[in-house]
Structures are given as C-alpha cells and as structure tokens.
Amino acid sequence: MKKITGFVLIDIMRNRFVLIYTLLLGVMAWTVFNMEDSASKGLLTMLNVVLLITPLVSVLFATTYIYNSSEFIELLLSQPVRRSAIWISMFGGLSSSLVLSFLIAAGIPTLIYAPLNQALLLIFTGAIITIIFVALALLASIFTRDKAKGVGIAIMVWLYFALLFDSLILFLVFQFSDYPIETFMTVVTASSPIDLARIMNLIQMESSAMLGYTGAVFKKFFGGSWGLLLSALIMIVWATVPFLISLRIFNKKDL
C-alpha cells in the first residue's frame, strides 16, 4: 500500500496542474498578506480561498486524476495487490499531495502574517476541506465510467456545497422566520463542511461580533474547546464517510 501511495504521490507532484495550483495559491497568499492593510483582512481573503478555490481544485483534480488513472488501476488489479489497497492509496496519495501543496503555498504565509491560533485554524480547515473534497471526488468518479459525466458530478458537488446549500439555508431562514429556529439552523448549517469551516473561522476572528445573536448561538455550540472538537469530528466524518462508501463500491466493482 505504501508503495502505491508513494507512487501516486510522486506522480501527482510531477503533475503540471498541481504545480501551477501550488504556485498560484502561493503567489495569491503572499500578495494578499502584503497588500491588505491588516492581517485580519488578509485572513478573510484567505478564508474565501479556502472556502471556494481549495474545494473546487480538489474535487476537479481528484476526479480527473482518477479517470486518467483507470488504466493504471487496471494494471495494478492484475498484480498481487489487495483491491482496497489500490483505492486507499489513491485517496492517500491525492489528499496528501494536495494538502501538501496547500500547506506550502497558503500555510506558510498565513502562519507568518496571521495570529497563531487563527492561522492554525485556517490551515486545519483548509487541509481538511481538501481531504473532504478528494473523498467526494472519489465517490463521484466511482459512480460512472464516463469521464465527462464524472467531472460534471464533481462540479455539481462543489456547486452544491459552495452555493446551493446556502440558498437552501436562506430559503429556510425566511420560511421559518416566525419561529425560534436559530439552534436548528445552526445545526443544519454545520452539516455542510464549507459552511462549518466558514463559521468556525469567523467566530475566531474579530468580525464574529457582527454575527450577533446567531453568532452567539453558534459560539455556544462550536466556540469552546468541546465545540472545536465537535466541529473537527464533523469534518473528519465528512472526509471518511464518502471515502468509505466509495471504497465499498470499489471493492465490489467490475473493472
């Protein structure tokens, strides 16, 4: 398993697309922190990157990589290798390489410029969101053999979490505005990894005061150390469950 993971890792690190992603992310992070007049503004911009670009790149790249590796996977399958080992290696290689580029490109400047606890939280969320969207990509790509369809599903997944889910929240908030739904909405919002990451980071930042009562409810849930642990747990569930489902399917799939 280690051998295959290592192989995937090296193969991806040589990939031009990942190199460009790393480079662009790095350039963006450094400029953001140098241009913005305060570290907290830079941090907000970086948060947008983590919430939008990181998931998009992760889900798209992972999906295309899986499709492009179908030959390699077939080749491996005829070798004395456990089936699950191949899929786990794909997941491990993809997520570790993308996390690595995120850490190098965005992590270092964030650590240098932003307050330590906020920087660490941002880096943690960035890394776990990368892993979550790699897992979702594996799930998307296992459902169909058609590459175009698979990439389409991947984009839909991203669009759903980045945009559609929030529209749904907005809709619910207005539909039930006459009821005390703050707690309920907090739980619903926390069920999307991107929203959870956004609010986790926001309540650690200065702008948390603007969240008002809603923020207070959220803080009660996710503000303390138990809350952080709970949020981390939710994120980890988001990273593992889609992957485990895809692994189950992969193990029973005819290739």
Next chain:
Amino acid sequence: MIVVTDVNKSFGTLKALRHVHVNCQPGECIALIGPNGCGKTTLIKSILGMVLPDSGKITFDGQPVQQSYQYRGRIGYMPQIGRYPDNMTVKQVLDTIKNLRSSIKNPDTQLYDAYQIKDILHKRMRTLSGGTRQKVSATLASLFNPDVLILDEPTAGLDPLAAEILKDYILQQTSRNKLVLITSHLLSELDNLVTEVVFMQDGAIKFHKSTASLKQETSGSTLAQAITLVLKQNRA
C-alpha cells in the same frame, strides 16, 4: 490448478457468463475461443479477480480467488488492449510492477531481450504504437516467471516476427509444465500451440476438448477445420 465451478455473471440484462465450468491443469495450453462478446474476457477477468462473479466459485490451487490476492503473483496477464498511464515511461511501468512483485527473485528476461525493450525504456507510454505496447504487455506478463500465463488476444497487433517469438515462448512454457490460457479468434494462430480448446458462445461453454480428440473426432487436419465441423454438427 484453476478450477471454475458454475460461475454466472451478468452485466445488467446481458448474461456474460452462464454456468461456466472449466478445469485447467499445469502443462496445458488452453485456447479460449468463441465469437466476439461470448464472455472470454469476462471469464479471464473473473479468474484475475477484476470481475466479481454473481455466483459460483473460482479456485486457484484449491484456494478461492475472491478472498485472496497473493495468487495473482503467480499469474502473468497480458490484456487485450494494454492500457498504461500515458505519462509514465516504459521503465517506470516496469519498475512499478517490479516493486509490487518484490518477492520474485530471478526474472525471466527472454521476451524482454527478444523484443529489445531496453531500447525503448525511456519512452513515454502514450508515444508507443499499438504493437510496441503489446510487446511491453507480453514482457510484463512473462517477466516474473509466473506459473500461469493468461494472454488475451496476444498476437493481435503484433508483427509476424514478434508473434512468432511469442508463440515460441508459449510452447516453451507449456513444455515447462506451466499453464497457459489464450483467447483468440484467429484459429490458425493456435495450431500446434494449444493442447485444449474451450469454445464459448453467449456466455456458456459449448465444449471443452483436447486438441487431439477434437481432430480425431472430426478428422480435420487443422484446428480451424475441426472446430468448424463440430459447430456444424451441433447445429444439425
């Protein structure tokens, strides 16, 4: 050595394999023949564990293949269309597989040398022609000195010279008491090569006979003639 017992497999509504029984022993060279889409490749993939049968049992040396993966270390597989990662060089492909099969000590470099793979080691897979790719596939299948060779349409795309080299190699392996499974629809290719014939149609095995008895029954001089006669008999 490889025993397939009552295997069924369907893809949606298509029945790819129905009640397939095959028994393969070392020293045999078995031709798996039949029209396109008759289930040959599905059967091979089932043996390799790439396709999971709906029912039935496949054993390798008495061990069911479904729970195991180590047995694949004793099989050399040459796919119908060798598909490899485009960006890898030939050397990388060989190294990767070597790496995964680290238990094999003395590689069999006969085909590697014969096909002069050494000269194309640095080339990327996507730049190779279909024939050259087949050579790489054959080399990969043979390199680790496996007890079983499974060759899916091995000579398709190979130039006559390379095909001859491969045939010689297959003969040699059979004589060394190894098991060779070949699918092909070019019956002429298989003359003098195979010891057994398995004929498949619509996912079912029509007959499984040794070449000698087949020729005797039909008094045909070549394999092709013999099979054609059998098929005619069956229809009548």
Next chain:
Amino acid sequence: MKICSIYFLLALCMWQTAQGRILHIGKSIYPFTNIKQALINSLPGDTLIIHKGVYKEGNIVINKPLTIIGDSMPTLDGDYRFEVLTIMGSHITISGLRIQHSGFAVLEDPGGIKIRNSSFVVISNNELVDNFFGVYVEYSTNILISHNHIEAHGIQEQSIGNGIHSWKSDSLQIIRNHIEGHRDGIYFEFVTHTLVWRNTAENNIRYGLHFMFSNDDNYFTNVFRNNGAGVAVMFSKRVNMRNNKFEKNWGSASYGLLLKEISDSDIEGNHFLYNTSAIFMEGTSRIRALRNNFVGNGWAMQVQASCLDNAINGNNFINNTFDIGTNGSVVLNNFDNNYWDKYTGYDLDKDHIGDVPFRPLSLFSVVVERNPSSMLLFRSFLVTLLDQSEKIFPTLTPENFMDKMPAMRAYPL
C-alpha cells in the same frame, strides 16, 4: 499642565477665601488628626489641607464654603460601607484626594463624592477608585469636575455604578477626566447646558457617555474606547457632538454612538474607528452628520425606518463591512456628497463628484435587517454573488436610496 491648574485653583481659592484660615490635618505633628474634627472647627471660607495618610471616618459631610486640598494624595476610605464625601452647599472645592471603597447599598446610591443641592463646586485632580458611583451630582448647578481619575473594580453589573452620575442638574463642566470600568462612564438624566470636554471613557460596561432626557448639551473631543457602547443619546434634543473619537466599541451588541429618539443635533468631525456598529439611529430626526470619518466598522450607520429628515453629508466611509443598514424601504434621509470607498463609478467632467449615483445599501445588509438569522451566511459565496447582482439590478433594496453626488476622493478629515 496638571500642576499649573492646581496652582491656578489654589490661587483662585486663596483669593476667594482671602480672609479664611488654613487648617492642617494629618498625623501627630498637625493640629487635627481627623477630618471631621477639623470640619467642626472650620468657618466658611477656610482651607483644609489634608496630609498623606489613610482616613477612615465614615461619611463626611461638607455643607459650608470650604476648600479641601490633599497634600500627596491622602486616602479617604469608605470601608465599603459609607458614602465617602457628601457635599451640600456652594463654593466648595475638593482637590487632590484619593477616595475609595464607598458603600454598595443600591437603594441609597452611595458614591465616592455626592454633590447634592449645590452650586459652584469644583472637584478636581482626585482619584476615585473602587467606589459604587464615582461622583454623584443631583439638583445642582455650576459644577466643575475635572482632571479626575475614576475607576471601578466591581465585576458584576449590579455592583457597579456610574463614573459620573448626574440627575436634574444644570451647567456642569466635565473636563479631562479618565473614567474606566464603571457601568456608564458618564450618565446624564435631566441635565442641561452641560459641557463634556476632553474626557476618556474606556472599558465601561455599558456606555461611555449616556444622555437621558438631557437637552442643550455639548460633548467635544472625547475618546470613547472599548465600552459596551461608546455614547448613547436618548430622548434628548439639541446635543452637539463634535470631534470625538469612538474606537473599538466592539462586541455583539456594541455601538459607537447609539441614538434613540433624539432630534435637532449635530454630529460633526467625529472619528468612528472599528466599532461593530458606528452609529445606530432609531427615531431620530433633523440630525446633521457632517464630515465624520467611518473606518473599519461592521456597520458604519444603521438607520432604522423611524428616522427622518436627517442629513448625512460629506462623510468618509472607508473599509466598513456594511456602510449602511436599514430596515426601512422609504427613504427619508439625505445621503449625498459622501465619500464611499466601495464606489466604482467614474468622473468624466472632473468635478470630483461621481457621475453615477452610489447605492450604499447592500442586499445582504437589507436581508440581515429583515431576518437576523440570515447572518449565518455572512461572508459566504452566495452572499457575495447576490450582492453583486443586486448592484446591477436592484430588487430588494429601495430604488431611490442613493448618494446622488458621491465624492471621488476621501475628504481630508
């Protein structure tokens, strides 16, 4: 500066009490060892000099014209039971004392210094530490409170009173005090013709400065930093607010300046820096907000629908998350001629006024005003997208809510 003013006051007092005597209070070598004794022996116009030491004499009442001066900050301690100084009279000066540990009985509102039915009283250069109320003024006129340091140490809100509390008084001058940790830094109820100048109020639990039913007052050049809210002006008229700094009044219900039921007032030349909501106005009318600087606030202005005929002109709006928030759909206030850093228009005729109007109201700020729960989506991609589209096709935001003449460049403020 401080020393100068002490001498000035001293000179003033000496002139005033030219015929008075000087009584010394202190340990052993001085004629009086406690203050009460000296007070009994004093005549109107005398000067009492209290020397260094701690005096725990319960409640001390001063009801005749006297000048009481501390030498090297003597401490008057109320032992957490008494009102330390009670002033009932006129022409009384208290200076250079450290007054601490007043009682905490809530009903009587005990303070470090209580001024009652008095006039022409000067309270200057004192330290008022850990009292329930710092200085408590009622039914008094012409009181000067200057150069005091007023600080509370309480933790629970009900055990902390206001720094300077005034009730039904007139013509107060509150100058150059530093007030921190109290409930309200300065509290006015029915207080008129009063000047608040050059004070600093910080870390107070509720407001830095709080007006209730107080008309014709002025506050200039004060700093309100990190209070629950900087200044609250409620149910008042004709309050002049100039040149103040409202800073870092940051928290989930914090304001720089909270206006409620107030009219005919000026807000001019103030700096609002990093407040959650720089100005929150409700039921205000005929207010002019001119040449103010709003930088880095969550909301620069939250204008409730009940506000009308206010003029907000010539201000700078820079780096605020929301420039304007409102729950109203009818536009009854004037927002022309401001500088908005979010303005992306152009100025072809080079008159430094943008050629296209600016809409300072973002869709999300409207949505949040209508339904605070939607703040859950703060800084999400969806909100950015909606705001952008709203800018192009206004649907939810009032059509005519706009600055028709936005400034191209920030005003030098």
